[in-house]
Amino acid sequence: MASGRTDKFAFGIWCVTHRGGDPFGDQVRGRIGALDAIRGLAQRGFWGFEFHDNDLWPIGATARRIDKTVADVKKVMKATGIRCASGTTNLFYHPVFKDGAFTSHDPNVRAYAVAKALRAIDAAAELDADNFIFWGGREGAEADVAKDPVEALKRFREAISFLVDYIVSRKYRMTVTIEPKPNEPRGDLYLPAVGNALAFIATLPARLGRRVGVNPEYAHIKMAGLNVLHEFGQALEAGKLFELHLNDQVPLRYDQDLAFGSVNPKEALLLVRMLRRHGFDGIVAFDCHPYRTEDEAGVWDFVERNMRNYKLLAERADQVDADPRIRGLLAEINPGGRSPHAKFSPDVARKLKAASFDPDKLARAKRLAYERLDQLLTELVLGVA
């Protein structure tokens, strides 16, 4: 399938090594080591892997231990050709972060979080990562009485600015992305959705902000019931879609992290189609987990289906856009044409105000055969010729 050739498919190693524990249940699978996870991804044709610092070394590891691990990872990278797509810092597991990392009320915790991130950035740079991700998994609240969101955002900005400044000062080539999520594990997280993250980035000094984009996660968007296509689309339009985190989710549920395309293939197809139409060439990472019912072999079934679904949907998306019936209806529905108000002048405004419009006639001017069009799409999704 041609679509896979150039896509930068990546997988989080934490997804592979996750042993199936959940809030109500114990781990169910044996341990897959981080290096084995990377090797397994390389064998299956993935372009890259992603890591948290503590996927590779435990919290509190010595510099020597970290250097040793990074060297081991580089060996696997060299041997297999896999790249490091993105690195990130785990600022959510340890109790020290229980009330926030960058937004903690305790300046020492904030400082520790920044120090931990600095070290993870160095490691990511050493692994030549394309990107560095910030997901504020504990930046949020349950009891809002004690936390002012205005103050929290200022603290968040302070930390992100410092860390991006560091990346710039070190001449690291990596970009930076923010990953929004509405809730879980906190009752509410700051920067809950794509728009919030884009708006936050717009408040950074321009010199730093241009280095920062978003890596929206499919399931996180669905948790807020927002439209996946529209959210990725706004990031794309803003030139800020640096990376994708793909998976799937049944709305109105806890963070499920299901395989991409597995819940609603039609919805996933529309996203893949938009990405292709706009020439998206950033990282296509999967961030999800196998069902808890899977054993170790099942983990790899799971890994494979994510990339396979993306490729199947990419191929199908191209068929959609090549289908003459679809093309015909699209041309009818959206014939193009420039707006008279494309550029402001007082004269244009005057003319527009003076113009005579017949709204009843305009309303009837054109058939909008969306039912027919959407049915064609549905049949193409189903593979009905």
Add this chain to the structure above:
Amino acid sequence: MASGRTDKFAFGIWCVTHRGGDPFGDQVRGRIGALDAIRGLAQRGFWGFEFHDNDLWPIGATARRIDKTVADVKKVMKATGIRCASGTTNLFYHPVFKDGAFTSHDPNVRAYAVAKALRAIDAAAELDADNFIFWGGREGAEADVAKDPVEALKRFREAISFLVDYIVSRKYRMTVTIEPKPNEPRGDLYLPAVGNALAFIATLPARLGRRVGVNPEYAHIKMAGLNVLHEFGQALEAGKLFELHLNDQVPLRYDQDLAFGSVNPKEALLLVRMLRRHGFDGIVAFDCHPYRTEDEAGVWDFVERNMRNYKLLAERADQVDADPRIRGLLAEINPGGRSPHAKFSPDVARKLKAASFDPDKLARAKRLAYERLDQLLTELVLGVA
């Protein structure tokens, strides 16, 4: 109650004149005329009213009819002292807008929408409105196959830019706000949440963007399950909270437009408290509807309870912040303190990386008595001394 003295309380006249029709049911109440609605609001102590063009004159009205109506409204304003808080254009009721106004595929529809907005802006200026609102009630989609959100945002920006440019060129004093909403009446609306609108504004030319803020609606935030405090908070932190649209909503339901504070007074209190702590002095507008079971008299019961709840909650919010137990716990939980990373320098980064932290000890450094604090808040909400 002191809190009401200076607050700029406003109400949408469409809320008063709404006759109780819904998708499954007929109108249930008699007609209250727009001028009577304005008079009724003035009598009840409201600082301002808000209007859509077609609340005052029908679509397609002649310039003379519009001028006459505006003159009539001005007389009522003069007689009663009520102000025009915000104006807006109805770009959602007529079939011509069934597939979008500013983002319609049809350039003639887009042009008509802009022309209609220009005329409404002129009327708002004539009424000396403080603000002009854009809510894209039909800017969205059900069948995403035919609508590219990237293209839609470009069209949205084209229209907003033109209209703000017009306001600037005419030296109108009004600000402009965007009102986000996730869905209804379209399956998905573009600019669905506060962050999306803030991010969109950040892409306007700076000259225009500084004139544009948001008027988030309480219920619209709850429709997406996002945190009301956090969403208003991000707008506040960005200096873009120009106006509030208050009401209430049970999550996971159609747009209910219930009276402010009526669903969850504790949640509403936290918002009012944040606004007061940050000295918010913009328009406090209510945008909601009486229960369909009310008759004409009940409409005014409904109108009054909105402002009354805001005032009661404002008073209560001040009690919360004055309560010594609350103050004590807040001081314990959030003692302040500057982050070492407040300002970047390579040296600070080096020191932070080299610093020794004991996360286990840090995690235990301080008690975070949120249950106790939130219980105190709960009891203050309940009026338990």
Add this chain to the structure above:
Amino acid sequence: MASGRTDKFAFGIWCVTHRGGDPFGDQVRGRIGALDAIRGLAQRGFWGFEFHDNDLWPIGATARRIDKTVADVKKVMKATGIRCASGTTNLFYHPVFKDGAFTSHDPNVRAYAVAKALRAIDAAAELDADNFIFWGGREGAEADVAKDPVEALKRFREAISFLVDYIVSRKYRMTVTIEPKPNEPRGDLYLPAVGNALAFIATLPARLGRRVGVNPEYAHIKMAGLNVLHEFGQALEAGKLFELHLNDQVPLRYDQDLAFGSVNPKEALLLVRMLRRHGFDGIVAFDCHPYRTEDEAGVWDFVERNMRNYKLLAERADQVDADPRIRGLLAEINPGGRSPHAKFSPDVARKLKAASFDPDKLARAKRLAYERLDQLLTELVLGVA
């Protein structure tokens, strides 16, 4: 396609005649008369139609007017061969029902609702309807302080019992179904979900209860975020699934009434598959609306795609169950086998308590290749061979 031959496909005539008005917008389409709607359904191969009394005659119509209309409908039925699948009473549109029909606080309103239903039942019997539906569109509340749900359920039971008793006494052959819905147009509706309706039916006198089942609506289940398959499944297992109301819905939104299979074809396929595996032979009715963007011609595009999707999915469902890879995995995952506790005896209990189990070993006894299985299903949905 063989699957359509024997299925009892039906459509609500209100779906065809709906002119596209919504809470924020005017009607957009011309009028299609009820008789034309029935004819159009017959022409497109539908087995039946469904009606509300006021789809055929206005509220307050004289007996003569009703008789005349029924006679006209019978002529169309005779001429086209289409049947009347289900009738129902509109107990939601008129202001008299604004605070409930069968559960109104006003005994006169309750009596009027029952009288209106009696007349609709007679008309349905005259049209030889297979079923009569009760959807309590106004049986609910926004302000729960004034309505005791315990009292409301008693009133609901009183009315349903009376009406079923009437059907029995008149020897009408029709069954009765209850259609649950969680909310809209009321803030909360009584009998919000399939389980509530089944539990309510179980409290009817057995003599009446056996005549009463449910007609769950796909979209109503998704509005509560419940699992469509599981909800229809419980009704099926209870022997109470008399009729389906099919459509589709994006979760977390107002009642959308989209075309069946159009939002998530994979989810819809699982439902059709379950129905076929259990030999469901009741009414397959569609209750949904065209996009508001459609014109009159688009209404029929919309009507057709519902039945077409059902047939496509039925065919695909049979392929799933015939696929040897699917069959193999299913046999591996669910090999069958009787439970030792299938029938109680003290001796079996004693033996079970005394038995030695090794949970760790049991946990590992069998691979559960759900990722692989679900991927096969996903690919079959996509029509990948």
Add this chain to the structure above:
Amino acid sequence: MASGRTDKFAFGIWCVTHRGGDPFGDQVRGRIGALDAIRGLAQRGFWGFEFHDNDLWPIGATARRIDKTVADVKKVMKATGIRCASGTTNLFYHPVFKDGAFTSHDPNVRAYAVAKALRAIDAAAELDADNFIFWGGREGAEADVAKDPVEALKRFREAISFLVDYIVSRKYRMTVTIEPKPNEPRGDLYLPAVGNALAFIATLPARLGRRVGVNPEYAHIKMAGLNVLHEFGQALEAGKLFELHLNDQVPLRYDQDLAFGSVNPKEALLLVRMLRRHGFDGIVAFDCHPYRTEDEAGVWDFVERNMRNYKLLAERADQVDADPRIRGLLAEINPGGRSPHAKFSPDVARKLKAASFDPDKLARAKRLAYERLDQLLTELVLGVA
């Protein structure tokens, strides 16, 4: 406060001993032993405690170990006077249950689950528990292709029937309840909501069914966006509300298990009011968890606020019903009156059909001052005199 005197307040010991681990984070608190938890509850005035078998002894414990523990618990009960409200079996933590316990595809797993439940029932009987709870925490699915909900319900019924038969045969006095939950930890759980559980119970043999009721959990109802009052109300009306599981929850989020009354005190008040009006005298148990930010001392702050909120709300509920303004409006809105259709006869039906009604007049017959009434309620919630 009088309201607490006779209420059977109980707490799950797992709530106290929970150490704050979550899917993204480690445990944060030290261990509180089960016996210390029971003692702590007794000291704080709780009438009872609730337990899972594995809160007291580990899975696989010998009969001797179990007997020893039960004896230890009895000593604490005797010493403190606390009772055992309800017992239950943990059928969700161990990997053996990863794909279901009573509904597992593996007959050996089903048998093991029943055996484990039998032993827990014996222990509960020994502790003289009033009730035994079944929550099917793993009875559900993510990949529905392999699990037929019809078959699953049959397996569920087989196990419940056997276990209730055992309780009856042993002459244990305990009742049995089913606790519904829509999802988490499975993608979807069978018996997701109160109605489903009531409907399921109605399919048990009457001899067993009369012993079985429900213990709805407040937060589980809110997870599905259903109305808390209505769901508890239907259980009450059916005579099946044997026990409450109280807590709180922000809708549209993972299972949060917050303190009762802490999210929305107005909603909680309406529930407490209904329970008091209907003389509910079953177990009032709390099933929730402290914020993860709490230390060991905070756990007890948390425990106390649950009972305190219930008592505060009970007192307030009585004030609501004693308020003359409320009473006056309620009498106006719901004046009572018997339905003519209270009892069926052909003659009544005939008369009703023949009666003349004026719906327009009926619609206007009575003012329904719900806004005023709900505002009075809101002010009473806020403690405004």
